[in-house]
Amino acid sequence: MDDRHYLIGTAxxxxxxxxELIRALTGIETDRLKEEKQRGISIELGFASLxxxxxxxxxxIDVPGHERFIRQMLAGATGMDGVLLVIAADEGIMPQTREHLDILTLLGVSQGIVVINKIDLVDDEWLELLQEEVREGLKGTLFVNAPVYLVSSHTGSGISELKIGIDQLLSDAESKTATGPIRLPLDRVFSIQGFGTVVTGTLHNGIIRLGQELAIEPVHKLSKVRSLQVHNxxxxxAFAGQRVAVNLAGVNVNEVEKGAEVITPGAYPVGNILDIKLKNLSSMDKSISQRQRVRFHIGTIEALGRIHLLEHExxxxxxxxxxxxxxxxPVVATAEDRFVIxxxxPAFTIGGGKILGVSEYKRKRFKESDLAQLRVKDQGDPLVLLERVLQEPHTAQELQGSFHWGETEIQERLDQLEGSDRIEIWxxxxxxxxxxxxxxxxxxxxxxxxxxxxxxxxxxxGGISRExxxxxxxxxxxQRRWQNILERGAEKGYYRVMGSRVGSNHDLKLPEALGHKVDCLKQRWKNAGLMPPELEEGAKECGINKGDSLExxxxxxxxxxxxxxxxLYFNREAVVLAQKALIDLLEQNKEVAVGDVRELWGTSRKYTVPLLEYFDQHKVTKRLGDKRVLNR
Structure with a gap:
């Protein structure tokens, strides 16, 4: 089974x-607000699992369609692996359909499915004409070659086929990065009595774990993960690609706004001057002018700002x-993030593009040196591209397959990265x-x-298992690479590897109650010498449950x-002394029988025989018939 995590949405x-389509697919009602149920439209983002x-x-994700709620739609579109473009059979393509298409294109959503819904409301002739109209209307968009499914959320017709189509669509989806720093844009912030502040969003990058310290930006607030939920x-x-609810410790709900991001501290830049590559939608009838005030959308945040054109009037x-x-x-932004303005x-979509980076200053217009810097950022520095791929470890041969560069070219760039201390070589x-x-x-x-x-x-x-x-x-x-890296890390002293387990280099004292039980066992076995009790019996005497005795x-x-x-479990010191006594006896008598050794050690045959076999295996003694001699 595919263990990656995917997110799809509606538009x-x-x-x-x-x-209604999501309800038919999942059985889950995503309208959660009283006003949504009364008005029959989605206002906030709704979520379900399929x-x-x-x-x-x-x-x-069920994203709102009404033009007044485009901000929520923009928040929902962030991080999607695919989109279901829903068109009602009795109405066809409408104004918000077109605006959603513009937004999805600007945000770089690359694949989707067209779903013609409510087919139970029209006849076959109308449906045939509508399909032609839809195909014509989707020319020049990401849905131009998308598969089309005819469904009725009311009767269930076509729903099974649509599920198969979604499966096929996601088979080509790019896996989100589970390694690397955490990035969680927030689309909901609320408080639960007895728990405190809870935030939700789609985890774009990394893995969030209980107890982890995270930063809330751009408010520069540190917090720890008190609890986590995925799909309730x-x-x-929680892994990249999943919908996550995080209960944050020590944070007041008033300190976090929807649109903020939860990140690994210091991992992503924050600023209010961003270098961008901006496109004016071809469907617009107006130019974007210098210093034009706009609504800027990135991730789940909406911020007001002014456009500063650098190479056009x-x-x-x-x-x-x-x-x-x-x-x-300020906002959290990093190179290659997509945005919409x-x-x-009145608020309507006019353009968008990609972030090239956070800038420390306002650039001068028409300055060639600044424009040259932005071209490099836009086209992608080969070293930056290579470094991005090396978020996961790769050999030079694997990199050649990824970049189609020659062996010499790959090695030269790897040497450059090594020289600037940007890579490690394992x-x-x-x-x-x-x-x-x-x-x-x-x-x-x-x-x-x-x-x-x-x-x-x-x-x-003594440690966690490797797996x-x-x-x-x-x-x-x-598995081979995992084991190799694990072993190399132990050699470098980052942790300890003991057989199948990995242990920390931190020396932690046992909790007092456990320490008392361990001391009790040690003393009990020391006193018993070479006639130790059965494990469970001895553990019971020390107040240890039967199920915990092996641990x-x-x-x-x-x-x-x-x-x-x-x-059997023996006190090590007793075994060492027994070995010394056995060697002394054999040096005097040359050979001994089981009875001789039993008498020497003052123990029973039950313990003597296993110990002698142990010494045979470890080349201390050699068995000749029913006698033992020194193994010289």
């Missing part, structure tokens, strides 16, 4: 049946150019493995945090206090 004119025939679990279920970790319909947006409040009043068997420095450091931090947390929760276990750690990290490496025993073995020999 389309008000009252074309988006909410299990597809392949087993994929998909989050689905409590979880310990004005930006004509259909024209594209470099500019800055001078915002009235809307006319200040080993994958005998091949150098290249890894962006920030991503490798973040991975180490995550390993350390998970391993330490596990050690605190299960102090007797459990891999699952919690969410890495998708091959205590494993801990004492790992600590070197006990030895496990043929299902």
């Amino acid at each position: 389309g004119h008000v009252d074309h049946g988006k909410t 299990d597809l025939p392949s087993g994929r679990k998909v989050g689905i 279920e409590k979880v310990e970790s 004005e930006l004509l319909p259909g024209q594209e150019g470099y500019a800055q947006i001078l915002l009235e409040e 809307r006319f200040y009043s 080993k994958d068997e005998n091949n150098p493995l290249y890894w962006a420095k920030g991503a490798a450091e973040y991975w180490r931090e995550q390993v350390d945090q998970i391993v330490l947390s596990n050690q605190k929760e299960f102090p007797l276990r 459990e750690l891999k699952g919690k990290l969410g890495v998708k490496w091959t 205590f025993a494993s801990y004492l073995v790992e600590q070197g206090e006990w030895m496990s020999i043929t299902g």
